[in-house]
Amino acid sequence: MSAPPTRRPHRRRAAIGLLVTGLLVTGLLVTGLVALPGTAPAAAQPAGPAPADAVTWAVQPSSPDGPTGRNYFVYDLAPGAEITDHVAVRNLGDQDRTFTVYGTDGFLTDDGAFALLPADEPATDVGTWIHFDQREYEVPAGERLDIPFRLTVPANATPGDHAGGVIGSIAQLRTDASGQQVNVDQRVAARVYLRVDGPVRPAVSVESMSISYDDPVNPLGDGDVEVTYQVRNTGNIRVGGTGAVLLDGPLGWDLARTDPVDLPELLPGSTFTVTERITGVPPALRLTATVDLAPTTVDEALPPVTRTAGVWAPPWLLLAAIVALAGWFGVRRWRARRAVAPAATPASPAATPASNGAPDVEPADDGAASSPAR
Template structure:
């Protein structure tokens, strides 16, 4: 089985209340604890979830494994109750995915796991943790014999359901969850790969023919391999004949899980209407082990200076009309001054000239003188 693709978290409530799965805090460099964007009520409980061992925390930030298919291991997760009352926590594994903004997240409580979350097994689902204490809970991680090689991501969640009174006096059940991530690589052929799945460019043509506009470049990156891939992305903007117009600063891509996507939108200001704009996305992908060959993709859009082109068209039309009128006037003048063209009245005033008949001796023969 492979890691689930990127998706929006389902927008549905759990059967126990309106705010189920309302809070998810993932473990980072320090043990994670339940938090809230608003001030916590007086009876709020704070707890932490972290990788641990039989004798306590091991200093790991995440559960990280490299295992062959068909392997089963045991490990421990620590649940620390930082409150002043004993609490019962629900502990279980689930799958991880990326949100639309590139953040790592875990499936909602009412959506069943299909990948690494199903490989995590506890002897029971609920555990009581005394006030101010930590409980290190053992679990088994069983990798199926047919597990897909590559990276699989998920987490172990410590969940606490509390009944709260809303502002309108209605009581609701709030499911608060704190988790520690799992990164598991199944042995086998490693195939790192990333692609620019789609790309578009839009240009906001300025009304001022001498002004500049904004170009918006959007592209979607997909992890088409079987291990996690990150890296950076840069956009180059050029005009006709390779005219270099702009280059964005590198954008850090989130660590993409296999099959997941991430969309980047870059707005480039101060772009002149250069008739034709070409944007090139230049990705520099990396894995946790090495850098990958760069990946590029281009897209173009027309960026005509409309008012300037309209002014040129008007000027060209005016010049054409003027040339036509000038040519017509010149033709009229030439016709009036051509000697081969004589008006009928002038021809009537000219004297008639009648040629002499052929063979007339008075006009055609040589002169003779009579002999005396």
């Protein structure tokens, strides 16, 4: 999916220095028609001269008396129920044509478009519940044929939504660019949406998420953030809604918020991947992206779903300058300490004359006469 136009975040450059120092595309629809993957819409041929054997036709919900204005076949049925309905195949060409008419299952493509199984892949769900009396029907030139079919819900059908389509196809031999004869199967269909009675469990999850940052060399420059996340319908009914990405820096610094992206209508079990690119993001050391989903069903809004991922966004050049400056001050301090003269060494005590073994004699006090021993 193409990301919406990117939004430039609010830029607060003064805060950078403080921090450093301290994010159902529907298919082509013409009167209820679905263009199937790998085929051009048969009722809308490319501009220019049409080949001599070109065929144009339309397929839409109908009744025994003709189309009733429905765009899709939409049913709410209980397990075991059976109904009869009609599909109109209109031959818009000037020759009689034989069309193959049958039911098959629906799915979601990678880009979010509704599609039906290829002709060579057998149905396993609602496509097997649709039954025609025959497989091929001839429709005269310029005429419409209203073809009946039965839809029988199995008794053990799972509750919730089931999607498929009723196809009208025609195969023709064509010559490709290399001159080879190829069998081209062109198909046009009307969608089928069937809800089987039972417990309804709408649920959506963000199954995976990644974030990357293109770090600029210039510490005052900006980089780009790319956020990719996958949404899965984990419930049993169709779910749509919107998704947005919030980008924050440290301490809850609000950097950016993308505009909401419309999610395609997700069938039960389907996934859809969204990629958002946000430009002009400063290297704020740590970036945190939060996916904020607002899912909805055809009936109601569901509780928000969020998921968060982070990525480092360091201002490398500025950090390198700070490290170099700290190293320079460290070297200067070390040299200054070495340049200081060593402290003076204390003098040794004066030498004492050697003793000759004679006892020390205290000198007599001056003026005191010694008395001889008696």
